Amino acid sequence: MSDQYIQSVTVLENAYTLSIGDDFCIDGDPDVIEQLLADTRSPNTKRAYEKDLKDFFLFISGKMPTQDLVLEFLHLEQRHAVAVVLKYKAHLVNKKKLAEATVNRRLSAIKSLTAMGRKLGVCNYTLEDIKGEKVESYRDTTGITPADFTKVLGLVNRETLKGKRDYAILRLLWDNALRRSEVCNLNVGDFNAQASTLSILGKGKGTQKTVVDLSRKTVEAIADWLIASKRSGKTRQALFIAIAYNGNGKRLSGEAIRRLVSGLCKEVGITKQMSPHRIRHSSITTVLDKNNGNYRATQRFSRHAKPDTVMKYDDNRQKLQKAMTDILADLV
16 A cells, blocks of 8 residues: 555544544634624724714613624513613614614614524524615715716816826716715726726625726816826726825725716806715716606616616606695695
8 A cells, every 4th residue: 555545544534533623613602793893894884883883882881892792682582672672762763863764773783683693503583673764765865967067077186197197087976976985996907998898886886896887078188187187008007096295105095086076066166065976966867857757778877786776866746746745735
């Protein structure tokens, strides 16, 4: 027998003597909050979970959430756990008088914690019987008219390097209703000038990119920026970068884009606080107006998961309601 054969048999015999799962042991009890945060992709959601769970445990125990305290909560009986969370909900509604959406967000954090506890085998109950508050689905996120956005574009000095960059960003926010995070995550290689397309990392899509078509004006704007900034060919580098002395060359942040939009809108005389999301909202509303309220077509443009979500962006439905009310009033 060869030494290699004897060695293989020895390894196999040793493997048979091990208890099932010995190679996959995890020391100690799980840190459920840590696992919940690790399982959450969005930084904003992580921050909200941390804040909301801290508030919950401070209320029910007067202590910051620790691994042992969290496990103690997750080991409660169903009726006891429900009673504790209902008491917390009553505190949020009656004492702190928080908005319905805020109450629901905090309850969602607790439910997510118990769901993770069940996955890890340290929680045997659910909180599905605890219902959230009813929330009016419509939010006033109305933004800017096409005429006013034209004025915003007109303020940009397209002869300067910064102006070329800003103009390209503004065209993407309006022409394609991109979210600011989608703009920030763009790389040079995501832009295909020949095909007039852009590969974006959409919300809730993980690492899978979506290809969107670009208008001629947007293609020209991005190409003009790339040529002027000498970034063409650097496919894996950020498409939009900071060009001020502070942070020069770094990937442009979402906050920088927010300040860009807010500042220019103030210059054209818009008193409402503007943001990239309000630009996106305005674009979607305008698309609905121009395609006679075709929600399904608009959904393809906005890249929402469900057509129903698009209805929240239809600001002019408020005007339609007033028109219908006037018609009924005139009949009697």
